[in-house]
Structure formats: C-alpha cells, structure tokens
Amino acid sequence: MNYSLSYILLIPEIYFFFSLIFYLFYTSILNLSIYYKFPNYFKNNLYFFILILFNISLLILNYINISEYTISNYFYKDTFISLLQLFSIFFSMLLVLIGYSYVKSNNINHFELLILFLFGIFSLCLLTTSSHMTSLYLLLELQGITFYILTSFNRRNQYSLESGLKYFILGSFSSILLLFGISLLYGFTGLLSFSDIYIYLKNIDIYISNFNFNLIAVAFVFILISFLFKFYAAPFHLWIADIYQGAPTIVTAFFSVIPFFSVYYLFLKLLLIVFVKLYIIYNIIIKVAIVSSLVIGTLGALYQKKIKRLLAYSSITGIGYFLLLFLSESPIMLYNTFSYVLLYSFSLLSLFSIFLQLFLIKDKKYIEQLSLLSGYININKYASIVFLIFFFSIAGIPPFSLFIGKLFLLTNLALNKNYFFVFLVIIITILSCYYYLKVIKIIFFNNTNKWLFVSNFNFISSFFLVIFSVLHFYFFLSPSILNVFTKYLLFSIL
Amino acid sequence: MISVLNPINSVLFLISIFFAVSIVFILLGIDFFGFIFLIIYVGAIAVLFLFIVMMLNIQKIETDKFTYLTIGVFILIILFMELFLSLSYNYLLIFDSNKVFFTMENIRYIYNIFVLKSDEYYRFLMVESLGVMLFEYYPIQLMLSGLNLLVAMIGSIFLTNFKRGFSTKKQYNQLARNHYLINSNIY
Numbered sequence: 001m002n003y004s005l006s007y008i009l010l011i012p013e014i015y016f017f018f019s020l021i022f023y024l025f026y027t028s029i030l031n032l033s034i035y036y037k038f039p040n041y042f043k044n045n046l047y048f049f050i051l052i053l054f055n056i057s058l059l060i061l062n063y064i065n066i067s068e069y070t071i072s073n074y075f076y077k078d079t080f081i082s083l084l085q086l087f088s089i090f091f092s093m094l095l096v097l098i099g100y101s102y103v104k105s106n107n108i109n110h111f112e113l114l115i116l117f118l119f120g121i122f123s124l125c126l127l128t129t130s131s132h133m134t135s136l137y138l139l140l141e142l143q144g145i146t147f148y149i150l151t152s153f154n155r156r157n158q159y160s161l162e163s164g165l166k167y168f169i170l171g172s173f174s175s176i177l178l179l180f181g182i183s184l185l186y187g188f189t190g191l192l193s194f195s196d197i198y199i200y201l202k203n204i205d206i207y208i209s210n211f212n213f214n215l216i217a218v219a220f221v222f223i224l225i226s227f228l229f230k231f232y233a234a235p236f237h238l239w240i241a242d243i244y245q246g247a248p249t250i251v252t253a254f255f256s257v258i259p260f261f262s263v264y265y266l267f268l269k270l271l272l273i274v275f276v277k278l279y280i281i282y283n284i285i286i287k288v289a290i291v292s293s294l295v296i297g298t299l300g301a302l303y304q305k306k307i308k309r310l311l312a313y314s315s316i317t318g319i320g321y322f323l324l325l326f327l328s329e330s331p332i333m334l335y336n337t338f339s340y341v342l343l344y345s346f347s348l349l350s351l352f353s354i355f356l357q358l359f360l361i362k363d364k365k366y367i368e369q370l371s372l373l374s375g376y377i378n379i380n381k382y383a384s385i386v387f388l389i390f391f392f393s394i395a396g397i398p399p400f401s402l403f404i405g406k407l408f409l410l411t412n413l414a415l416n417k418n419y420f421f422v423f424l425v426i427i428i429t430i431l432s433c434y435y436y437l438k439v440i441k442i443i444f445f446n447n448t449n450k451w452l453f454v455s456n457f458n459f460i461s462s463f464f465l466v467i468f469s470v471l472h473f474y475f476f477l478s479p480s481i482l483n484v485f486t487k488y489l490l491f492s493i494l
Numbered sequence: 495m496i497s498v499l500n501p502i503n504s505v506l507f508l509i510s511i512f513f514a515v516s517i518v519f520i521l522l523g524i525d526f527f528g529f530i531f532l533i534i535y536v537g538a539i540a541v542l543f544l545f546i547v548m549m550l551n552i553q554k555i556e557t558d559k560f561t562y563l564t565i566g567v568f569i570l571i572i573l574f575m576e577l578f579l580s581l582s583y584n585y586l587l588i589f590d591s592n593k594v595f596f597t598m599e600n601i602r603y604i605y606n607i608f609v610l611k612s613d614e615y616y617r618f619l620m621v622e623s624l625g626v627m628l629f630e631y632y633p634i635q636l637m638l639s640g641l642n643l644l645v646a647m648i649g650s651i652f653l654t655n656f657k658r659g660f661s662t663k664k665q666y667n668q669l670a671r672n673h674y675l676i677n678s679n680i681y
Contacts, residue, residue, distance in 0.1 A: 024648075072631075074634055074635075075634075110652070112648060112652045115648065116645070116648070116649070119641075119645050126638075134632065134635045135634065135635060135638065138635055138638040138639055138642065139638065141642055142638065142641060142642050142645060145642060145645045145646055145649065146645055146649075148649070149645070149648070149649030149652070149653065152653060153652075155653065
C-alpha cells in the first residue's frame, strides 16, 4: 500500500475539505457574534463561497490529465471524472448566483444554507471518484443528509418541513437497501472494491448454476433498486412531486440538476463495468423501469397545475430517457446518453433559473401556479421569449438543444432494432410536447383582467438567462462541442 | 417478589443486568459484542425506557408477593442448574472451572493478558484489531462518517433552534387533549 504519493492526486478534494471546515468556522463566528448583534452578512458569505468553488475548479483543472487509483482503491481519478466535478461545481455556482434574490426575498438567507450547499457539492465531487463500496455508501449518505436538511430549510413553511420529512424517509429507505445489498455482497464474496468485484465476477461461469452467483445476484438487485430510488425512477417515485413542491425552489433546482452527473456516472460504472456479468438479471428490471417511468412521468405531468410538480414529473420522464442506454450494445449510445444528460440538466437549470426570478411584489411570494402566468407577454416581452426558448428546448422542438439529444437517442435505438422502445419514446415525446407547450400557450395567448406585479430581474440573473438562451441555439447548431467532454467517457467507463 | 417499588429504580437495575451481560460476553472472548451490547442497550434502549417511565407517571404497582416468588424461584433453580452444569463440563467459559471466581490465580491470569500483553492478548482484544483496521486501512471512511455526523449536527441545530428565527412547533397544540381539532389542516 503506497500512501505517500497517492494523496497528491486528491489535492482538490483535500483543499475542498479544509476550506469547507474553515468556511464553517468563519461564517458561524461572523454571523453569530454577540458583539455585532447577530449580523447577517449573506452577500459576504456568498462571495466567499464563490471564491472557494473557483479555487477548487482551478485546482481540478491543474490535475485534469490523470487516470489513477488513489489511496489504495478507495478513489479513482480520471479526466472525465474531473470534468464532471467541474460541471457540478460550475452549475452550483451559477445556481447560487441566480437564486440570490430568491433566498433574500424568502428570508432564508441564513449562513447555514451556503454551508450545506458546500457540503452537498463536496459529497458529490468525491462521489464521482469513489471506487469502493464503503466510500460510495458514506458519500451517498452525506449527500442525502445535506439534501434532507436543505429541503426543510424554509422553517416558516409547513410544506417545506413536510417535504423534508418525506425526502428523509424515502432517502433513508433507499440507503438501507443499498447497505443491505453491500453487506450481502461482502458476506458472500468478502470483496468491497469495484475492481476486485469485477475480477471475481469475470471468473465465474454463469451458465453453470452456481449457488454463490445467485446470492451475488440478490445482493446486486438490492443495490440496483436503491440506485433507482435515488434517481426517482418510476416504480420508486412516490412522494417525489410533493418533495419538489415543498422544498424552496433553489434547493429543488439544486437536487434536481446537480446530483445527476455524479450519481448517474456512478450508476453507469456499476452496471457497465462492475456488474456487467449480471446483464441478464438487470436487463428486465431496467426495461420495466424505463417503460413505467416514461408512462407515469408523462401521464402524471398532464394534469399538473403547479410548475414544480410539472418539473418533477418531467424529470421522472427524463430518467426514463437516461436509462435507454442499457437497451443497446453500441458504445456510441454512451456518448449520446451522456450528452443528453448534460443537455437535459442544462435546460432544467435554465428553467429553474427563470422561475427563481418571478417574484410577485403585492403577494410577496413567488409564482407557483401556471395559471398566474396568463398574459405574461404583455408584462415582460423579452422574458417571455426566454420562456419560449427554454420550454421549446425541453420539449424537443427543432431549433433548440434538447432536440439533438432526443434525435441521437432515437436513431441509436432504431439502429439497434428496438422498435417497441422507439415508438414508445416517440409517443411519449408527443405527449410531453402537450404539457410543455401548454405553458407557452398560457403565457402568449391567455388573457386575464388581473394585472401581474412581477419584480424586475436583477442584472446577474438576466445576464445568465441571455447566455443560456444563446447556448440553447448553439448546442443545436454545433452538437459536436459536447464531444469535447464526452470523448473522455469511453476511456473512463470501458 | 418485587422489592423495588419505584419503576425508575427498576430500570436502573435493568441497566446493571445489561452491564453484567456485557461482562459475560467479554469473558467469553467476544468483547466487541460486549461493548456494542453496552453501547446499544445502556446507551439507547435503557435511556428510552427511563424516558417512557418518567412520561407515563405510574404510581400504583402490584405488591402481590407469592405468584412472582414461586415463578421466580423456579426460574432461578433452572438458571443455577445450567450454570453448574456448564461449569462442571468446562463447556462455555474459556477459563478453567477453578479460575472462574476471583482467586489470586485468576487475577494473575487477567493481569498477564491485559497488562503484560501476552500472546493471549491479541486473540482476546477484538476491539483493538477493529480499531487498527479502522485507523490503518479505512482512515478516509472514518473521516467521512465523522463528516456525516457533523452535517447532521448542523442540521439539527438549525432546524430546532428557535431563539434566532422562527419555529412551527406549538407546544400547547401538542399537549392539548383535542389537538386534532386545532391542527386539522395536517390531517
């Protein structure tokens, strides 16, 4: 075991850990000082937060060209993993900058918010690197605990507390399943490291009915189902709409956009490398999950009247699209699915970032009901055009980015002759166009007598909204730009 | 026969029984189980019992002596028979049957194991090998679990702190007999 050199590769994460502890002490001493009578320096804390994340992203860029195990198989670093870490850091920076006005006007500008955000980003960054069952479980748990607290962060609101409790029950149930699967696996094989499990399974002949193999399959099914719980894939999606609705919008955006990179990457790693020998077993489970999440996601979203519930159901449908990867054997599908994940989470982020701005001055609350948006074109012409771009993009209508992702997925499925799934996806896409375009119809064509008093967009968020809407065009025009990131995936996974 | 009338005292006696059981485990050589038994039963379950006893506010306790006495004596005889059988066959305990009680020889034996650290020591102390495993091979995991506890602590402080901020908890609603009428929006 060589400890001496291996810690150097984890320098960004170690720096992250120490700066996180320092940030905790700094903010708690500053914001709880009796001498200054409990001041609220939220902007100060925000700048410090951004600075820490910026430094870490520079460090990650410095260590980007490596692919090695660090600290004796507990962590594995790779170019693609570093890119994923950069993505999650960058997206959360954008989210916090855009959601600053939301935090301030909802009176949740306590310093604990940013501490918990930092803890969440730290756990997600380390989660991508983990290549050992113990570190995987502990980091998933750390991520889960931060998200439960963040969900119930708005203590004034009973719905927020309720959704936090629901998320806690759901998440702890799934992590119990994960832990049970890991302990069964350890009991039957005595192995915890990903590479060891891979080598062990490689040497088993599955067609000879082997007692040990069946037991490993049982353990693996527990792990798989806990991961499906973590994604909110459809048979395990209970309460997810309530959780999305109850949580503060910035937190909803945080846990619906950012964990996808790391958790989905880890899921791919487990299924495509470590347990690839068990393809016969997980194939049918994944197929059931795909069909049910596509159908339930669209049918549930048809009748939603609130924006966050709509996005919750649409994210369930998104999971159905993500899992289409396991239907085809071609490695090109990997690129396409991961570029779809990137584009989908980007368009979710942009949608959330525009809904974080719609503050009703008279009612002192944010717009939640879709019907309140009626006739919004008369109030703010440019913002409604941005709405149009984002909703067209997420619906998959041609001149915008997510069309490309859906097109690539469908062509790959058709090449693999999965015609059932091709037609299912086409029908689902047409149905999902209905509920996305309904919002556009409400904004552009509905008329009401009531006049909305919506606050102005602040400078930073409007700047980023313009950049997002330009990027939605740009990814349509040159989708090959995504290959800059996804070309490292093949080295990382296979 | 019930000799202790106060339920809190009887819970304290229960804790002493847990202590004795954990000592038996340690003497059997499975000392990790002994310590875990102590931590879980005394640390969590006995404290829970104490809370429940304090909340229920039980005042009346049956003082019927004879039924408890007969059953108790019967169980006691069976237990003693088991103990003597096991001692005579040298079946359960790892010590010799001569060394079970606190003789000078037995004390010297324990002194050899724990203080002089003879070969027996390394077999005996499973906890130490567990600690070596944790700190030598899984230091990062130990730190991460500590971080988990830190986040849980921050969250619990923030969510239950109502000096600085606001709390939705209303004590009078929780204590009211017909709280479901007041909090009808929850149900």
